[in-house]
Amino acid sequence: MRALRTPVGATGAGLLATVLLLAVLAPVAFGDGAAAVDTDNLLAGPSAEHWFGTDNAGRDLFLRVLVATRLSITLALLATAIAVLTGLVLGSLPWLLGPRLGRPVTALVNILVAFPGLLLVLSLATVFGVGARGAVLAIGFAGAPTFARLCQTLIAGIAARDYVAAAEIAGLGRIRILVRHVLPNVAEPLVVNATIGAGSALLAFAGLSFLGLGVQAPAYDWGRLMQDGLAGVYLHPLAALAPGIAVVIAGLAFNLTGEAVAGALGVTPVVGPRAWSVPARSTPARSPAQGEDLVLDVRDLAVAFPGPSAPVTPVRGVSLSLRSGEAVGIVGESGSGKSLTALAIAQLVEEPGRVTGEVTLCGTDLNDGGHHEDLLGTSLAVVFQDPMTSLNPAMRVGPQLAEVSRFHQSLGRRAALARAVDRLRAVRLRDPERAAQAYPFELSGGMRQRAMIGMGLMGTPRLIIADEPTTALDVTVQKQVLALLEDVRREHGTAILLISHDVSVIGEICDRVLVMYAGRIVEEIAAGDLHGDARHPYTRALVAAVPSMSTSRDEPLATIPGQPVDPAALPPGCAYAARCPLATDQCLSEEPALLDGVACWRAGDPLPMEQTKQVSV
């Protein structure tokens, strides 16, 4: 597991292995030694013979701590098992029973979770009676509500998946679906949490035994040893301290391992939420070579990631420039490098990605190694496909927008909020005051996308990069969001870089279109020329693939045969050759350069119509 290679994970796993090994071996190896009575050394302090001293029967404390590992760990694991199993049953019931019957179960779990844990353990311990068995039950059941809540959440998440619906339609029973589809998919987080839970159970158990409610003599666990040592704590502190340290170490072992695995399994977002910084001071601008109104100039941009054998380069030598007020589109299939290009421009490519080439935003070279947060904050806004990932779900929309200005423009709370509402109005949200009060999930997809654009407009950006901003939206809303971008461009002269897989979307607002394939720009074309005057076979295939309101219903739709190339396995010649109806031997061996706006050896040659209509994905 990757998690265990981190320092924390490795420490945790090492400790855990040691503890488990001791649990298995210590009673066998040291059982006799720990029971041996040394009447000459009753309640003795540490010595060469008895490292931690002896107890009131003269038994060696060091060995007893080691031997107690087995009982302590076994009991903790038993209690955890009870907690997890009970939790699993309680957590599955709401889904198994359906909403009506499930609701009381959910309510019960919610009440129990709210109950202070310690209180629950103590009251259950008195119910189940003093002794190891009672303590296991008490700690197990006290832990159950937490696991029930966890299972409920996990199961609800999986149950909402379409494959569960598909299984229901196929006629599978709920129990069967639970076993086949739901449980396997919640197992990972559950096991991780159970590991962490075992650490807590261990502590709780030590607590109960220490209070005399747990393990009873002559059996002993760490808690019991602590209690025994307590009487002489001022004379021989180690007698009480040593089992305590053992509890802490074992607890840590479980916790660290669990946390490390959880961290590794947790989904790391590709794009973290980013602050839109608006600095008070001005950034000294270096005047750009090609005139004042050049907003973005990208030269030879490449993004590389380490690969198994050689680095993989999903973006290879992209150059583009935007003047203020210009709208440029990037079009291409998934995986062609569009989003990565956008992220590289916005300086959002995360480790271990490497960006090379020049990115000049408003005259400043962003790749010069300096910090450009201020410039990025004022001059650039980025809008992603799913605004839900870029908005903080726990914060109302208005304050979230306002925070930007409060932080960077030092506006007061009220002034910032007023600006946020004003911006929400500017992006034509009906009733912006109410939208400002809403949480992101309370808004529809289209409204969220507007709010996201509104956030970008808290400053006055020179460039908006919009990456598939309308792909998740339906046509009417899509049209409105595109019109909004168009308005911003007209009113403020903001340059817009619009990214989409759909040429018809790009054509709506862009003047110029860059067609990307396998990490390169393969054609640069005026939007008006897309239909009819495209020269690259890939551009023509993309245009033909979009059904329109006049597409013939009697013929199959045009498709692009084959698959986009894997950036890790680029062919030597033209990357499109395997799918191209015009490919020649030259195409297979030599990569065409971007010349005169197109990278193709046979640019503009007529296409054999039949070949673009193959049916295959």
Added chain:
Amino acid sequence: MSMRFEQVSVRFGRTQVLHEVSLEVPDGSIMGLVGESGSGKSTLARAAVGLVPVSTGRVLVDGVPAGRRSGVQMVFQDPYSSLDPRMSIGESIAEAIPGRTSKSERAGEVARLLRLVHLDPGRAGQRPGSLSGGQRQRVALARALAGRPQVLIADEITSALDVSVQGAVLNLVREMQRELGLSMLFISHNLAVVRYVADTVAVMSHGHIVEHGPAADVLENPSHRYTQELLAAVPGGTSNTLTKET
């Protein structure tokens, strides 16, 4: 087999999502259902396969009230959530084969279905993770066909796909429908797509069917204002009527 919705209403708690929807998907033809998101299209689809309880009205398949295993199957929008990531695609398809069958019969049927949707039967052992979005949607289609449905519901099955892949999936849908004589309810917000696959079209707005009829009539001479708005919004379309709000 035709599918008929009779005065179907659905409510979630206090909000009514479908208002007495009556609609008939004629035998052996494709009915397109268009409307903005949240208008109730998916709810209607889910009611037809019993995933959502109807509060009043009923859904009839060939005159018989629909329930589970009543010959209605569904393909979902998101190819990334419609296949269990921990099951091979062959297992996912096999699960939907009705009745008790031997292992070898099931394997044969899975291979047949994969071939039917133009996938290599040798991939039956692969997990969905190694498939592209378009290929997953083919698997989802194969799984739906495994139930030997008479009626197939397709809910936005291409809207999560690249346009370059969309065409292949749509071609496949038409091919299947013709070969198997299926009746289909094809849900999409993309009018050009619906126009391409559907024989008849119904338009839904706020839980009501506001217009329906032969595809050519509805899409060329829309009578309802909302249909006109939808048509105006088709990308590449000429009209630029813009309204506020979503």
